Amino acid sequence: GAVVSQHPSWVICKSGTSVKIECRSLDFQATTMFWYRQFPKQSLMLMATSNEGSKATYEQGVEKDKFLINHASLTLSTLTVTSAHPEDSSFYICSARPDYANTGELFFGEGSRLTVL
């Protein structure tokens, strides 16, 4: 099956610093990727849709200046949490839609756990 890799899998940072999370599709190209946030025992909350070569589309209530998304190539999207604060601590998960799949099937990364001290 298609593989999506996320890095780092966990990160601890100090309040006020910025953290970058990478999402890579390893064996397929993905023009479209999605970034989710998940709180403990809750479902995935879509943050934004990342499109290669264009600006990301953010969901209502998500601060675009806080969560910077860059989809630099057909296999890489990055999420940067800027000036992180403890309330940004969460589990961040990306997913990618293979360009070859016209059914919208999505594959998820393993997630990145961010802890802001």
Next chain:
Amino acid sequence: QKEVEQDPGPLSVPEGAIVSLNCTYSNSAFQYFMWYRQYSRKGPELLMYTYSSGNKEDGRFTAQVDKSSKYISLFIRDSQPSDSATYLCAMRALAGGTSYGKLTFGQGTILTVHP
């Protein structure tokens, strides 16, 4: 009202039992229906993918979609302790554009299969 409703459980069953997981939805535009399994501290893993109404079987798993009732189910036969995880239903409409593939998730049901 949420677009997708899923009982969060938790659901606890003995090994070997048949497990039934369900979701209801309100958006009649949803055409593609998926079930994901998520182990603790891991990303979701796609289990079943169906289009429109009908049944789909894959090993011990059977997915059912009833669009007339806006109701989908996942059945797990001969459940195993390794099936213990959170099961998320997800669905999307038939749409194109830059948000193609955008899913709406249920809350997830926590399942424990005990030996």
